[in-house]
Amino acid sequence: MMYSIVETLKKNQLSITDSRKKILELFVRSKGALAHADIEHESGAEFDRVTIYRTLQTFVEKGIIHTIPTADNSVRYALCKDACAGGHHHDDHVHFMCDDCGTTYCLDNISVPKLSLPDGFTISQTDVVVSGKCRKCH
Amino acid sequence: MMYSIVETLKKNQLSITDSRKKILELFVRSKGALAHADIEHESGAEFDRVTIYRTLQTFVEKGIIHTIPTADNSVRYALCKDACAGGHHHDDHVHFMCDDCGTTYCLDNISVPKLSLPDGFTISQTDVVVSGKCRKCH
DNA sequence: GTAACTGCAAAATATTTGCATCCTT
DNA sequence: AAGGATGCAAATATTTTGCAGTTAC
Numbered sequence: 619m620m621y622s623i624v625e626t627l628k629k630n631q632l633s634i635t636d637s638r639k640k641i642l643e644l645f646v647r648s649k650g651a652l653a654h655a656d657i658e659h660e661s662g663a664e665f666d667r668v669t670i671y672r673t674l675q676t677f678v679e680k681g682i683i684h685t686i687p688t689a690d691n692s693v694r695y696a697l698c699k700d701a702c703a704g705g706h707h708h709d710d711h712v713h714f715m716c717d718d719c720g721t722t723y724c725l726d727n728i729s730v731p732k733l734s735l736p737d738g739f740t741i742s743q744t745d746v747v748v749s750g751k752c753r754k755c756h
Numbered sequence: 757m758m759y760s761i762v763e764t765l766k767k768n769q770l771s772i773t774d775s776r777k778k779i780l781e782l783f784v785r786s787k788g789a790l791a792h793a794d795i796e797h798e799s800g801a802e803f804d805r806v807t808i809y810r811t812l813q814t815f816v817e818k819g820i821i822h823t824i825p826t827a828d829n830s831v832r833y834a835l836c837k838d839a840c841a842g843g844h845h846h847d848d849h850v851h852f853m854c855d856d857c858g859t860t861y862c863l864d865n866i867s868v869p870k871l872s873l874p875d876g877f878t879i880s881q882t883d884v885v886v887s888g889k890c891r892k893c894h
Numbered sequence: 895g896t897a898a899c900t901g902c903a904a905a906a907t908a909t910t911t912g913c914a915t916c917c918t919t
Numbered sequence: 920a921a922g923g924a925t926g927c928a929a930a931t932a933t934t935t936t937g938c939a940g941t942t943a944c
Binding site for chain 2 (some may be wrong): 685689741
């Protein structure tokens with residue numbers, strides 16, 4: 619399936635700018651999740667740090683990308699599935715982070731099991747963060 | 757069951773100092789997880805920021821506390837069960853973070869479901885991060 | 895042309911490091 | 920007494936904010 623950068627931006631009422639196109643393209647091309655620093659480096663330091671911060675924030679608000687909770691509390695982002703768009707991330711995710719190489723995968727096709735919590739707790743979202751060794755590191 | 761602050765420190769070959777005793781006591785008394793800032797405030801700003809950083813790091817290394825992956829990537833810590841001690845956190849956890857009040861709970865008695873990942877992935881740890889409304893906020 | 899986006903400077907916040915002093919054992 | 924722990928100062932890293940100039944539409 620084709621992912622159209624420009625379409626995605628338009629669909630979310632965002633103007634088409636260089637930084638948005640290139641940063642979104644990085645996500646589309648990337649297999650794993652990206653941290654702020656990854657974007658800074660992989661884009662060849664083409665944009666200001668601040669622009670990257672603001673672009674990521676905008677993308678998160680629009681539901682184009684989402685943040686990933688990681689075991690080491692580093693901030694990483696990954697593309698959302700179409701279902702996410704609109705700023706509501708009600709889909710449940712499984713994320714995998716490799717202990718060796720640090721690559722973070724978004725395992726969208728693995729379903730998150732339903733949990734039953736103690737009385738008085740209501741669930742709005744469930745994230746599963748798995749650590750271990752990935753394909754490449756075996 | 758009784759949790760002995762001093763015993764825990766001794767068991768881990770740590771010298772018994774004021775900051776360690778008081779910070780560990782905060783964790784024992786606290787129902788939820790604590791962030792660096794919580795400790796700074798709740799301890800009455802009694803210790804230097806740096807001491808708190810170093811103490812938390814020491815406790816994590818010794819397996820007395822562990823960090824919690826949160827949906828908003830804020831760094832929080834919670835007491836480990838006895839099984840954790842020794843620096844190996846091989847137990848799987850369910851953590852709950854309230855969208856309203858931010859309180860983070862360590863739900864040790866809820867078991868983490870086993871997942872099957874794609875070929876080539878090996879699991880060392882599974883964290884489940886649940887968001888929603890807690891008891892107090894309903 | 896206008897509103898939105900970007901870059902630069904700077905502020906605010908968070909974390910780490912070095913070193914002299916103090917405390918635990 | 921000796922080694923480790925703490926406090927302070929400062930370096931470094933991260934994130935946010937304000938504003939003027941630029942760009943998309």
